[in-house]
Amino acid sequence: MNVPKRFWSYGVLTATYLINHLPSHVLDFKSPLELLQVTCPDLAHLKVFGCSCFVHLPSSQCDKLDSRATKCIFIRYSQIQKGYKCYDPLLKKMYVSRDVRFIEDVLYFYATG
Numbered sequence: 171m172n173v174p175k176r177f178w179s180y181g182v183l184t185a186t187y188l189i190n191h192l193p194s195h196v197l198d199f200k201s202p203l204e205l206l207q208v209t210c211p212d213l214a215h216l217k218v219f220g221c222s223c224f225v226h227l228p229s230s231q232c233d234k235l236d237s238r239a240t241k242c243i244f245i246r247y248s249q250i251q252k253g254y255k256c257y258d259p260l261l262k263k264m265y266v267s268r269d270v271r272f273i274e275d276v277l278y279f280y281a282t283g
Contacts, residue, residue, distance in 0.1 A: 221274045225239060225267050241258070
């Protein structure tokens with residue numbers, strides 16, 4: 171996904187999250203989370219690391235004529251609450267939100283050279 175090196179630590183955390191949620195042949199096609207919670211985890215919320223996304227901004231953060239969403243890059247799943255962590259490189263701001271629209275087939279960072 172051509173994500174810069176400064177985001178690779180988030181990639182490792184996302185990979186760990188996926189390993190814990192996806193089935194493994196070592197565990198008889200069960201996930202580690204399924205073995206701990208005895209229920210099969212829902213995988214519908216999984217998204218492509220490094221894809222473009224739009225985070226909806228609450229009305230308290232924007233004025234009447236401001237845009238209601240900001241373009242970000244999806245970098246990881248939140249560990250503290252249910253939601254996605256997205257980073258806006260233009261404002262250098264991290265957002266944690268469940269109200270995110272993903273464009274998984276569009277890269278935020280393009281290959282150079």
